[in-house]
Amino acid sequence: MASDSQKFLEAMPFIHKLWGSPLQILIAGIVLVSLVDVSALCGIAVLVLVIPMSKHLAKRMQRFRQQHLRFTDQRVRMCVELLEGIRCIKFFAWERPYLERVFEKRRSEMHWAMRESLVYGISMLVTVLAPTLAFASTLVAFSLTGSHGSFSATRLFGTLALLNALRFPIMDLGSMLASVVALRTSWQRLQNFMDHAEAGIPVAELEDQTQLRMENCTFKCLAGAEECFQLSVPTALTMKRGDLVLVLGKVGSGKSTLLQGILGEIPYSGRVAVRSGIAYCAQQPWIRNESLRDNILFGDELDLDWYNTVLNACGLGPDLEQLPYGDQTEIGERGVTISGGQKQRVALARAVYQRSCSLVILDDVFSALDAHTSSHIVSALFKGPQALLRNRAVLMASHHTSCAPEAQRILLLGSVSVQQLKPTKSDIVTRFSWQGKVQCIVGCQKDASAPQSQSSLLFEGDWLELRKQAGLLSILGHVARQQLDQ
Structure with a gap:
């Protein structure tokens, strides 16, 4: 729970980029269309293609992250149990098998963490290359159409400036999409924890005594x-x-x-x-x-x-x-x-x-x-x-x-x-008292109002076994007393 709540704290400074980045992309796209006309649609199309690709990568990253967090929880829980019972573990020299169990969970955790990091790296690579690919496609489309004159310095530097202006919003948007996926997983875990029924004593008004x-x-x-x-x-x-x-x-x-x-x-x-x-x-x-x-x-x-x-x-x-x-x-x-x-x-x-x-x-x-x-x-x-x-x-x-x-x-x-x-x-005395100092009472006379059940038959067998043990102990005690008297 601590790691999940920490992710919300880390995401708070960037929460406004969720609406700020799309707004910047929209404004820059409109200006870009007015500058290079329909040729800008090729660059915009490249940017649009990046969105479903990033979404697909984000889904895969979410699945990997869920597995990653599952093994993280198991490892942390196992470490807590190990520390709570460290005296017993040290006393019986169980350090190696317990550490091996912890390291096994750690290896599984790192396996899914590496897969998550790989998908995250691919997502960031696509995000960083998107402005460059968009500029190249815009330049090629403008050259092929040739209906708007030469690609002047004004248009060139204007297009570069707009695409550079789009670079950071697109990068932030990709990062925020990945963060939203991670926050969604953490939100579900926190929500499941909050939805657990509160443990409480069923207090009620009862009659006197x-x-x-x-x-x-x-x-x-x-x-x-x-x-x-x-x-x-x-x-x-x-x-x-x-x-x-x-x-x-x-x-x-x-x-x-x-x-x-x-x-x-x-x-x-x-x-x-x-x-x-x-x-x-x-x-x-x-x-x-x-x-x-x-x-x-x-x-x-x-x-x-x-x-x-x-x-x-x-x-x-x-x-x-x-x-x-x-x-x-x-x-x-x-x-x-x-x-x-x-x-x-x-x-x-x-x-x-x-x-x-x-x-x-x-x-x-x-x-x-x-x-x-x-x-x-x-x-x-x-x-x-x-x-x-x-x-x-x-x-x-x-x-x-x-x-x-x-x-x-x-x-x-x-x-x-x-x-x-x-x-x-x-x-108790007639049925469950054993001879000597050994005494064990496992039950008493059954209430007539109590229903018959499987457990009663089970414990009847236990009582017979205990009575056999009690008889054996009685015989051994009698023999021991005779030996002492002699």
Whole structure:
């Protein structure tokens, strides 16, 4: 977008030549006809023939430029991804294959750039030679007719002066035609960007205590692409204050897609309505280049008691003691480097601190945390009468299942659809608790109102497989305990 807008800036000083150059050509042509009579028509005919030739070259240049810009965008996007993941690339010594991919895009970009430049050079050559060819044709036509006397010095220098006067307008006209073609391509790209639907949260007026309502929704990630991921949610979901809804599923099943669809970040069909005031914690934590305190407050006023409570609940107390300036330490790309788990807890603390947000959406916030820290945060946020999020609606996608007994609903995502489940503690213990320290809860008793779907059959098979693994672990644990007793 920056390169396209820059082209408009560069073309602004010459925009008046679009009407000035044709006007100069018209006036000079009239004077030329009055000077050498009909012989000037030959020169004018040469100039007229240049116009369709320039137009044809401009079309070819437009086609080459579109290919050129397409590979430029791919190269820039790949360079951005390379720089964003430079630590991982350096760690695994992946520089050579990634650079080869970038250079491959660069070679394709230069191929189309050279073809574009070649056509542009031919167009400029035709434009520069047009006045000379026009003068020669006028001179030949005047000599052949011979009905207007000799080609006197007055006529000679007058014709030369007029053709020289036509030279720069014609050159400017050719250049401006090429610029208009380039601007048209950039204009279409900018227009397509501006025509994109604004991503926004579908805020609506809901009855008291209701924070979120979904009905028969289908979320499409990469809509319009050749390969489009589609997530269908045929069930209705209503969340009120105090509700905790878990979103469980395999990797790539669409947990983040569901959350982003609720936020209005991806296209969807159906009905989604949320109350204003949402705190969102993404799977990849977003940290600003500010102090840790400013990252948590996020422009809100400081309530010291609530601030300290949130810090302790998110397990940030011990981390503040390790930072050189406590919560005034600047973090982010230009500040002190903190771990992924610390970034995740800072982002989580920011969402928890915003008491004005009655709906909290958490996307796998425990993925970078150890088991002890995760259990502490779950207990502080969700369990007991003193839980910090007890009066808010929480929608959480996570692999951490210790808070499943506290949930009112579990959304179990399959390949293309989702089930709404009601967890019960007894069902969790009897069906999904594994022996020893290994615990995994992938679903609970199916709601009778939930429709049968392919995903339910898929996950039934997964549950059987997990139960087999659980039985094997139980046997191994029993044998290990007997060996220790002996």
